[in-house]
Amino acid sequence: MSSIWIPVALSQDILSGMAIPAHLPGHDLVVWRSASGRIAAWHDRCPHRGMRLSHGFVRGDFLSCIYHGWRYGENGHCSKIPAHPDLVPPAAIKVPRFDVREKSSVVWVAPTGQAGEPVDYRGFTGFRSLSVNAPADLIARAVEGEERLAGCSVVLLVQALQGRGCNLHVLAAEGYDTAQLDGLSLAIEVLRRRLEQAVAT
């Protein structure tokens, strides 16, 4: 099943007050969580001079650029320019946004205004995200139908990265203990090595 929603990270990996880099085909993103816990996904480019906003920092419900401190609210509008504290920033200064959802503790991103919601994998929760140095389509085919690893029920989500292989987001059924999850983590490492070796040969 194809969906416009792309998994870019696991919820557990973006704490309140954090901004991280993420990727869609053709776009670099900053994904950040406000102090009140709301998640947002924007172009990773400051409208001022183009600095990556994923290097920026979160204060309250605002994301600030690290370069000159321009500050953006959750709607993407610039709300403050520290070098000109008395200026009300023009409404045209605005960071393009994407739609974003959190379902099954996965952060999903899609272009704004599209219909439909991401798949909800009920009973599963995000376990690990890891990069695989192999093309996404090959990996998606190789892991298709893979529902058990090391005795654990899993969902494997493949996220294409432009020219950089792909990310594998592993969801596990809820309720496993630490020993089972240790086994799952090892099995994921084995899987990645196998996939990369298969592509290399």
Add this chain to the structure above:
Amino acid sequence: MILYDYVLSPSCYKVRLLASLLVAGIDLRPVDFHPGAEHHSPEFRALNPAGTIPVLKDAELVLTESGAILTYLAAVNAHEWLGHDDPEMQARVANWLAFSQRLTASAGAARLHDMLGFSGDIDALRVQATDALRELEAAIHARRRRGGIFLAADRPTIADIACFPYAALAPDGGVSLDSYPSIRLWMRAIRALPGFIEMPGIHRLHEQMPEPGPMPDVVRKESA
């Protein structure tokens, strides 16, 4: 205690960082590593025949390995940073100190190649750096599964300080950290420690810095 120091050396930064976290007084003696290559001078090699930095000198004691220097600083100033609570923890710390040399030899060498034009098989170095970072990522995730974040204990130890700088600076050598969520959280925890200090390319948590004033901050743009 005298630290023979170079401001852009991540290995020297390990020592400065730990000293700051422990509020331990050390005197810095700058070495003109680049472009002066002072570490190759006969005088410096009389002190450290290997011609490497950092070197820590405390009276008659001369230490030339960063892991040994971190161990000594912690043993003198704050025993809990040694991570010697039990044999397992002690062995973990020793393992991470040795592992940190793999980061230096891979991510560190890739960085010297890209930033200072040092020779080296850059593709091979990046593959080795990726291997080391993947091992670090998996280990930190295992700690997270147990409610922790630091490498060897439920508190920071010299193991974390030994591995932190070269992991944090991996992008300088063309190795992206974007796909390492556990390393990101671990670095965040280290950057939030009281007494944390910066080096070029490694910043404290900006959330904790004062509001930017009317003058623009001068911040290095990423060299990506």
